[in-house]
Amino acid sequence: CTVREKPEQKAYSIVGRYQQLKEHNPDAIIGITGCVAQQRGEELLARMPTLDFVLGPGMIHHLPEVLRDMEGGRKGICAVGFENGCPAHLPVPHTPRLRAYVTIMQGCDNFCSYCIVPSVRGRERSRPSSEILAEIDALVRRGTKEVILLGQNVNSYAKHNPGELTFPRLLAKIDEIPGLERVRFTTSHPKDLTKELIEAFGTLEHLCEHFHLPFQAGSNAVLERMNRGYTREQYLTQIRRLREVAPQISITADVMVGFPGEVDDDFRQTLELVQEVEFDGLFSFKYSPRQGTRSAQWQDDCAPEVKQQRLAALQELQRETTLKKNKRLEGTVQEVLVEGSSRNSPRMMMGRTGCNRIVNFSGGTARVGELVMVKIDDGLQNSLRGELRR
Ligand code: SAH
Ligand code: SF4
Numbered sequence: 001c002t003v004r005e006k007p008e009q010k011a012y013s014i015v016g017r018y019q020q021l022k023e024h025n026p027d028a029i030i031g032i033t034g035c036v037a038q039q040r041g042e043e044l045l046a047r048m049p050t051l052d053f054v055l056g057p058g059m060i061h062h063l064p065e066v067l068r069d070m071e072g073g074r075k076g077i078c079a080v081g082f083e084n085g086c087p088a089h090l091p092v093p094h095t096p097r098l099r100a101y102v103t104i105m106q107g108c109d110n111f112c113s114y115c116i117v118p119s120v121r122g123r124e125r126s127r128p129s130s131e132i133l134a135e136i137d138a139l140v141r142r143g144t145k146e147v148i149l150l151g152q153n154v155n156s157y158a159k160h161n162p163g164e165l166t167f168p169r170l171l172a173k174i175d176e177i178p179g180l181e182r183v184r185f186t187t188s189h190p191k192d193l194t195k196e197l198i199e200a201f202g203t204l205e206h207l208c209e210h211f212h213l214p215f216q217a218g219s220n221a222v223l224e225r226m227n228r229g230y231t232r233e234q235y236l237t238q239i240r241r242l243r244e245v246a247p248q249i250s251i252t253a254d255v256m257v258g259f260p261g262e263v264d265d266d267f268r269q270t271l272e273l274v275q276e277v278e279f280d281g282l283f284s285f286k287y288s289p290r291q292g293t294r295s296a297q298w299q300d301d302c303a304p305e306v307k308q309q310r311l312a313a314l315q316e317l318q319r320e321t322t323l324k325k326n327k328r329l330e331g332t333v334q335e336v337l338v339e340g341s342s343r344n345s346p347r348m349m350m351g352r353t354g355c356n357r358i359v360n361f362s363g364g365t366a367r368v369g370e371l372v373m374v375k376i377d378d379g380l381q382n383s384l385r386g387e388l389r390r
Contacts, residue, residue: 002035002116005288011036019050029053029070033060035120039291041080056080057106058122061090082107082122092135096143098339098369104132104170105151105158110189112216113227113294114259114287117152126151126158129165129173136177145337145369146182147174154185155192168196175204181371182337182354186212191229193238201246208354209246210280213238214254218270222259225295232273239277250355252281257314258307259287260298267310274317280325280355282318286311319381326357326379333389334359336374338366353384363388 001007011032021028031053032044038056045051052075053066059079066077086106105126108118136147149171151157158164165173174183183206188197190213200207213235217223220231242249255270274282286307289296334353342348342360350360351372360383361374378385 002039002120002290004285005290008036015048015051019048022050029067031055031066033057033063035116038080038120039116042078045076045078051076053077054080056082057120058082084125086125086127092138092142094142097139098144098337099146099148100139100144101148101150102132102135102139103127103150104154104185108152109156110153110229111227111294113225114256114290116290116293119292121152124153124156124160126161126164128161129158129170132170133173133177136174136180140177140179143369145180146184147180149174149183149185151185152187153189153192155188155194155197166196168194168200171197171200171204171207175206180206182206182208184208184210184356188213189229190215190235190238195241198238198241198245201242201249208356209249210252210354210356211242211249212252212254213242215273216254216256217259217262217266218255218273219262219266222262222266225261226259227294232269236273236276248355250280250357251277252283253277253279254283254285255314256285256287257310258300258302260295260301262287262302270310271313271317274314274321278321278325279318280357281322282314284311284314284318323379323381326381326384328379329357329376329384330379331376333373333375334384334386336361336372338368338370338372340368349388358383359386360384361386361388364390 015030015032018030029052030050032051033055034057037044037054041054044054052070055063055066056079058081062079069077105124107122107124109124111118139147154167157167157170171183174180188211201209215235216226216228218232223231239251242251257267289300336351336353336359338349338351340350342350344360348360348362349366350358352358359374366372366388373389374386375389376384376386
């Protein structure tokens with residue numbers, strides 16, 4: 001992932017470690033795929049002579065040919081283009097998975113000023129709904145109970161595919177697949193969140209009451225420079241509408257601190273928004289300039305220690321809120337999808353609520369993949385603890 005600076009550095013050090021493999025096995029093949037590959041291309045081959053190939057996200061379906069070429073003695077392959085449409089159907093893993101991710105679209109047309117996704121993932125392309133439905137059907141036949149639909153901006157699904165289902169209509173079709181217990185999706189963009197999608201939470205049986213809606217900043221001045229296309233007030237209205245339709249809905253978000261020009265008062269507005277919404281989970285990041293984006297031309301003028309302080313303040317506030325919300329669930333009975341035995345104690349089992357909270361529970365055994373009711377006794381910082389109800 002090259003969205004932020006830190007994960008990119010991690011990718012380089014991992015490749016560095018894998019290079020040692022070649023000392024033991026000269027036939028080993030090392031390649032980089034994904035967004036770092038897309039962004040750096042040939043530069044990676046020059047920088048790391050033991051690297052054999054570099055494939056961007058738009059070329060990943062050519063991996064079998066690349067490996068055949070390697071066997072034929074070709075080295076140093078670099079392919080980072082984008083073909084029209086989404087890559088042809090990628091194989092579904094044969095091992096049964098309780099929870100599966102299904103990509104419904106790729107790329108992004110939004111060009112938020114800080115974001116590298118549009119340049120490393122290309123323009124927005126949506127997969128045909130028939131293909132998505134067939135893939136989910138095949139997964140469910142192999143034991144999948146929960147699917148998570150993936151896209152950078154799922155609300156605009158199929159905007160370039162005339163006659164295709166809208167995202168809420170696609171969800172309605174998925175909801176009807178027999179044997180599928182849970183559907184989630186990520187990510188939604190506040191500017192494109194429609195009434196129809198919000199209403200789906202009131203009508204679709206298997207749609208989990210969980211919504212990830214990044215807001216990025218609480219100050220309108222910063223949102224404008226980020227080119228997000230909504231205001232703080234519009235964001236808060238979307239949250240209110242979601243809670244009107246689904247009062248128990250769990251809402252999570254992404255937020256950034258230290259965007260160029262973010263002053264104390266801007267950050268105060270971010271903190272206030274977080275306080276007001278009471279998110280169920282918050283992913284907070286320090287801004288880092290990404291080469292080629294609009295904001296990378298602006299001075300990264302927020303000092304590292306200020307970024308750190310702001311991040312710590314947000315994380316502390318969120319920790320308190322998460323604990324408070326988990327405590328509120330004490331005494332309630334939650335539907336839990338069983339995932340296996342608990343990591344903390346072999347005598348307990350573990351699963352997740354529809355809101356995606358981890359629950360460790362005792363009081364009997366349940367089958368993996370089964371939906372059970374659990375009475376919650378303790379709301380902890382990162383999980384819930386309870387007892388099986390039969
Ligand atoms: N499509 C999603 C987000 C994709 S990137 C959306 O629009 O919300 C995931 C998260 O990484 C973003 O929500 C943002 O909070 C963070 N991020 C993106 N670019 C960043 C940058 N340059 N510096 C720090 N965080 C960044
Ligand atoms: Fe990046 Fe998301 Fe904005 Fe697209 S919508 S540019 S992926 S932050």
